[in-house]
Amino acid sequence: xxxxxxxxxxxxxxxxxxxxxxxxxWDFEPGAATGHHVHGxxxxxxxxxxxxxxxxxxxGERRVTSKAGEVYRREAGVEHNVVNGGDAPMSFIEIxxx
Amino acid sequence: xxxxxxxxxxxxxxxxxxxxxxxxxWDFEPGAATGHHVHGxxxxxxxxxxxxxxxxxxxGERRVTSKAGEVYRREAGVEHNVVNGGDAPMSFIEIxxx
Numbered sequence: 001x002x003x004x005x006x007x008x009x010x011x012x013x014x015x016x017x018x019x020x021x022x023x024x025x026w027d028f029e030p031g032a033a034t035g036h037h038v039h040g041x042x043x044x045x046x047x048x049x050x051x052x053x054x055x056x057x058x059x060g061e062r063r064v065t066s067k068a069g070e071v072y073r074r075e076a077g078v079e080h081n082v083v084n085g086g087d088a089p090m091s092f093i094e095i096x097x098x
Numbered sequence: 099x100x101x102x103x104x105x106x107x108x109x110x111x112x113x114x115x116x117x118x119x120x121x122x123x124w125d126f127e128p129g130a131a132t133g134h135h136v137h138g139x140x141x142x143x144x145x146x147x148x149x150x151x152x153x154x155x156x157x158g159e160r161r162v163t164s165k166a167g168e169v170y171r172r173e174a175g176v177e178h179n180v181v182n183g184g185d186a187p188m189s190f191i192e193i194x195x196x
Contacts, residue, residue, distance in 0.1 A: 021142060069189075
């Protein structure tokens with residue numbers, strides 16, 4: 001399709017999945033996206049690289065930068081698409097609590 | 099005291115402390131130690147650097163290496179002293195769930 005450029009997928013790697021947590025490393029090449037998803041569990045994110053997030057959600061689109069190690073926590077129910085809006089690979093570790 | 103060399107303290111930085119989690123970054127120069135402590139909460143550790151742990155506990159002393167990003171989870175009740183047994187600074191992020 002002329003002018004069509006799909007975003008590549010962000011790559012999830014399950015690091016630990018037990019009775020208490022599911023821990024996933026997400027690796028994004030520049031422009032890669034998770035695809036739209038709803039968080040069924042609360043979660044903590046630990047950026048392993050500087051992360052230039054492009055977030056797409058019901059409110060629109062916004063850019064947020066988190067440096068490596070700048071953690072944050074969100075409640076279950078978040079709905080969004082997470083894109084690597086920067087020009088370098090980015091990676092974070094997501095810890096979901098069951 | 100001749101021949102006496104105290105270990106320097108590992109340096110904790112609270113990154114987030116809310117109703118759900120307490121998240122602490124621990125920075126160790128070579129030889130630094132947390133001091134003996136008992137974990138009152140279960141926790142996940144995310145190594146931000148390669149970590150050459152020297153663990154001292156009731157079972158004795160052992161060395162464990164975790165590469166950056168090699169996460170692990172432990173239940174509440176762990177008792178130990180954690181030492182940087184390597185020759186480079188090391189750092190990890192600890193996520194305790196309340």
